[in-house]
Amino acid sequence: MKILKFGGKSLANGKGIEAVINIIENKVKNREDITVVLSARGNATDELEEILDKAVKNQEYQGQLEAFKEYQASDFSGVDFTKEFETLDKLFEGVSLLGDYSKRIKDQILSQGEVISAKLITQILKEKNIKAHFTDSRELIITDGQFGDAQPLDKLSKENVINHFQKYNGDTVNIVTGFIASNTKNETTTLGRNGSNYTASLLANYLEAEELQSFTHVNGIYTANPDLVPEAKKIEKLSFTEANELAYFGANILHAKTIIPLIEKNIPLRILNTFDHENQGTLITGEASEKGIKSLSVLENVALINLEGRGLLGRVGVDARIFKALANKNISVSIISQGSSERGIGFVVEADKAKEAKSILEQEFESDFYKRDVSGITIEEAVSVISIIGQDLSTFHKPYNALIKNQVVPLLFNNTVTGKNVSLVVRKEQLHRALNVIHGEIFEISKKINVAIFGHGLVGGTLVDQILKSREQIESRKKIKLNIFAIANSSKILLNANGVDQNWKNDITKKGVSYTINEVIKFADDNHLENLIAIDNTASQKFTENYISLVESGFDLVSSNKVANTLSFDFYKKIRIKLEENQKQYLYETNVGAGLPLIDTIKLLHLSGENITRIKGVFSGSLSYLFNTFSVEERPFSEVLQEAIDKGYTEPDPREDLCGNDVGRKLLILARELDLSNEFEDINIHNLIPEPLRKGESKEFLEKLTELDKVYEKVKQEQNPDHVLRYIGDLWGDLSQEKGNLDVKLVSVPKSSALGQVKGSDSIFEIYTESYGDQPIVIQGAGAGAAVTARGVFGDILRLAERG
Numbered sequence: 001m002k003i004l005k006f007g008g009k010s011l012a013n014g015k016g017i018e019a020v021i022n023i024i025e026n027k028v029k030n031r032e033d034i035t036v037v038l039s040a041r042g043n044a045t046d047e048l049e050e051i052l053d054k055a056v057k058n059q060e061y062q063g064q065l066e067a068f069k070e071y072q073a074s075d076f077s078g079v080d081f082t083k084e085f086e087t088l089d090k091l092f093e094g095v096s097l098l099g100d101y102s103k104r105i106k107d108q109i110l111s112q113g114e115v116i117s118a119k120l121i122t123q124i125l126k127e128k129n130i131k132a133h134f135t136d137s138r139e140l141i142i143t144d145g146q147f148g149d150a151q152p153l154d155k156l157s158k159e160n161v162i163n164h165f166q167k168y169n170g171d172t173v174n175i176v177t178g179f180i181a182s183n184t185k186n187e188t189t190t191l192g193r194n195g196s197n198y199t200a201s202l203l204a205n206y207l208e209a210e211e212l213q214s215f216t217h218v219n220g221i222y223t224a225n226p227d228l229v230p231e232a233k234k235i236e237k238l239s240f241t242e243a244n245e246l247a248y249f250g251a252n253i254l255h256a257k258t259i260i261p262l263i264e265k266n267i268p269l270r271i272l273n274t275f276d277h278e279n280q281g282t283l284i285t286g287e288a289s290e291k292g293i294k295s296l297s298v299l300e301n302v303a304l305i306n307l308e309g310r311g312l313l314g315r316v317g318v319d320a321r322i323f324k325a326l327a328n329k330n331i332s333v334s335i336i337s338q339g340s341s342e343r344g345i346g347f348v349v350e351a352d353k354a355k356e357a358k359s360i361l362e363q364e365f366e367s368d369f370y371k372r373d374v375s376g377i378t379i380e381e382a383v384s385v386i387s388i389i390g391q392d393l394s395t396f397h398k399p400y401n402a403l404i405k406n407q408v409v410p411l412l413f414n415n416t417v418t419g420k421n422v423s424l425v426v427r428k429e430q431l432h433r434a435l436n437v438i439h440g441e442i443f444e445i446s447k448k449i450n451v452a453i454f455g456h457g458l459v460g461g462t463l464v465d466q467i468l469k470s471r472e473q474i475e476s477r478k479k480i481k482l483n484i485f486a487i488a489n490s491s492k493i494l495l496n497a498n499g500v501d502q503n504w505k506n507d508i509t510k511k512g513v514s515y516t517i518n519e520v521i522k523f524a525d526d527n528h529l530e531n532l533i534a535i536d537n538t539a540s541q542k543f544t545e546n547y548i549s550l551v552e553s554g555f556d557l558v559s560s561n562k563v564a565n566t567l568s569f570d571f572y573k574k575i576r577i578k579l580e581e582n583q584k585q586y587l588y589e590t591n592v593g594a595g596l597p598l599i600d601t602i603k604l605l606h607l608s609g610e611n612i613t614r615i616k617g618v619f620s621g622s623l624s625y626l627f628n629t630f631s632v633e634e635r636p637f638s639e640v641l642q643e644a645i646d647k648g649y650t651e652p653d654p655r656e657d658l659c660g661n662d663v664g665r666k667l668l669i670l671a672r673e674l675d676l677s678n679e680f681e682d683i684n685i686h687n688l689i690p691e692p693l694r695k696g697e698s699k700e701f702l703e704k705l706t707e708l709d710k711v712y713e714k715v716k717q718e719q720n721p722d723h724v725l726r727y728i729g730d731l732w733g734d735l736s737q738e739k740g741n742l743d744v745k746l747v748s749v750p751k752s753s754a755l756g757q758v759k760g761s762d763s764i765f766e767i768y769t770e771s772y773g774d775q776p777i778v779i780q781g782a783g784a785g786a787a788v789t790a791r792g793v794f795g796d797i798l799r800l801a802e803r804g
């Protein structure tokens with residue numbers, strides 16, 4: 001025989017009922033020997049509890065009760081629920097009059113949900129000519145007298161069940177009420193949380209069933225709750241021991257006690273989806289899985305109680321007093337943490353028991369308060385427990401570090417000494433993010449990196465396209481899932497928690513909305529986005545004002561914009577302090593030499609103690625192109641300059657290149673990498689723009705480019721033979737001092753020299769160090785261009801993603 005158990009969501013009106021009937025009908029047609037155990041339909045149990053709560057407070061409850069009846073009776077005119085509804089009317093009326101109720105009354109009320117459910121399914125099956133028998137489990141399962149959480153008396157119950165099934169066997173399908181039972185005085189009791197599963201597993205045990213199939217609204221047991229962790233994967237098979245751990249730590253499909261009767265008789269349990277017939281579900285058996293499973297389970301609504309006091313130091317029996325006092329009032333404690341000094345003890349209880357627990361302890365420790373041995377008992381409300389099942393401490397640093405990086409600081413954690421489970425208490429508002437971070441880390445299924453891109457011009461736009469093009473490949477190769485949840489320009493933003501797609505340009509035009517940085521931060525928070533990176537692809541100083549808020553809100557930063565690194569040295573230090581405080585990182589490899597690996601090389605050389613004595617070269621890709629071309633071709637300066645602009649080598653305002661600011665910034669960024677504290681004002685810059693063209697809008701300047709032709713034709717002609725023009729940056733002097741010398745200038749160099757041979761838009765950087773002597777390390781290559789720069793920014797994103 002197979003026991004089929006259906007949960008409340010499976011039995012909801014509409015598709016639910018239809019699906020359940022279909023499953024039973026098919027099994028009967030296939031001549032399978034089945035027994036069906038049912039929960040109450042929909043949210044019946046919760047609704048009855050709510051009505052009870054209103055009735056006891058003498059509030060208006062009748063409306064909700066009528067709605068309950070209407071839902072339960074729905075269109076099923078062939079079923080007579082008069083008895084059940086009258087019972088509910090009477091009981092609620094009594095509770096309302098008395099302003100009180102006992103657990104016994106509550107059990108009588110709640111039991112009606114299962115009775116209604118089983119009566120209904122029995123009748124529908126009968127109407128389909130299936131031999132169904134309504135089986136009231138109160139006649140079978142006999143329990144002790146603990147209302148609300150009764151314990152079955154096995155011997156009696158087993159006898160009843162066997163007798164009943166001898167009477168109703170063969171082609172009769174018994175439709176059994178789950179959850180409810182009766183005590184030896186024939187009073188209704190209930191089996192507590194997950195009671196219907198318990199009924200099903202007791203029947204499976206007594207009848208030595210071949211399998212228990214528990215039909216739910218999900219496809220099985222997942223590595224985490226898929227409603228909270230979209231990346232969660234179904235676990236195909238697990239052992240009873242593992243299931244037990246999951247159940248103990250709050251996996252809401254199972255309760256530990258429901259598994260025990262199955263373990264006893266080695267009966268497999270299959271968790272199935274009522275609504276997905278193809279799915280094989282999760283099979284739980286006595287066999288241990290080879291690798292051991294890992295899964296995350298959650299106790300969502302708990303509170304953390306903290307008892308503190310200097311006088312507790314070394315005192316024997318304090319813990320015993322706490323647990324005894326709580327146990328006397330039936331309050332269970334789930335996670336405990338105690339410092340070695342015994343000055344305090346923290347533990348977790350169910351949220352709705354927290355206040356009661358506090359007052360119980362205040363009574364218990366009244367005299368200790370008086371003697372000042374106990375200084376306070378506090379409740380941290382709205383916390384949740386995440387348990388990582390299958391996790392031992394040897395690799396726990398990985399999820400733990402990832403949590404800290406995502407600004408989730410656990411309030412408490414503990415591990416089981418023998419098993420492989422670690423539990424963490426986190427603030428409830430951070431639960432969603434914490435789960436996703438831990439899940440990504442322990443399963444390495446794919447770590448989701450949530451990216452906000454500010455500036456979608458040449459570089460930013462190319463970056464978005466590069467990411468969208470290669471993200472699948474990156475996910476399969478690196479297990480990194482890049483999700484662009486925001487793309488913004490100076491006025492509008494496109495937000496999508498699930499990530500933008502190839503239509504982003506169109507979408508930002510049509511759906512883009514105005515925004516502030518706080519709204520972006522809130523959006524990330526509201527959508528529980530983890531591993532956040534903000535990318536600055538603007539050239540804006542205004543945008544850099546957002547860096548600190550972003551860092552404080554858990555974003556790492558990547559920037560092609562050079563401004564933040566070249567504002568005052570104070571700001572330069574401030575941002576680094578903030579990064580350190582918030583354990584965030586800031587990468588800006590493209591700030592100097594676009595996609596060339598320059599910053600990292602300089603950083604490493606400097607960090608390793610190599611004395612860098614000078615850095616010199618052509619720092620600007622656009623000006624490199626300009627002078628390389630202009631020096632050897634007989635074309636007007638303005639024409640070549642326009643070409644550099646059109647090729648996307650220049651800054652958004654090309655005067656930033658021509659005036660030397662861009663090279664100056666790059667030089668200053670390198671100087672600061674060497675721990676020099678230079679300011680921008682310290683740079684000697686040769687401005688290439690003649691005085692009269694410096695003022696006004698960029699547009700006006702672009703209209704007057706030809707005015708530059710004469711000036712630079714003259715400069716070109718005045719050179720020595722076989723010389724070419726190069727605009728260079730030079731960092732020199734005693735670089736072990738506080739400040740170095742920074743020069744940006746136009747020079748004429750022999751065509752045959754290293755600088756003279758630079759082609760196209762290449763940059764060249766000569767790095768002189770003590771060990772390398774007169775032979776500098778040379779880094780050369782494309783120094784500008786949207787594609788190479790975007791690639792460099794992409795590299796920084798991946799570096800952050802991999803560092804975790």
Ligand SMILES: NC(=O)C1=CN([C@@H]2O[C@H](COP(=O)(O)OP(=O)(O)OC[C@H]3O[C@@H](n4cnc5c(N)ncnc54)[C@H](O)[C@@H]3O)[C@@H](O)[C@H]2O)C=CC1
Nearest residue numbers: 455456457458459489490538539540560561652784785789
């Ligand atoms: N083009 C190149 O070869 C290289 C460029 N860079 C840097 O890349 C950055 C971007 O350059 P391009 O893409 O060429 O510029 P662009 O002018 O094409 O794009 C800039 C984008 O930033 C947006 N923006 C401006 N102010 C903003 C604000 N306050 N908030 C949000 N968005 C804002 C604009 O709307 C535009 O979408 C610049 O900082 C540049 O120095 C760095 C290395 C090489």
Ligand SMILES: N[C@@H](CC=O)C(=O)O
Nearest residue numbers: 620621622650651784
């Ligand atoms: N405008 C810059 C772009 C790279 O930083 C340049 O020309 O080098």
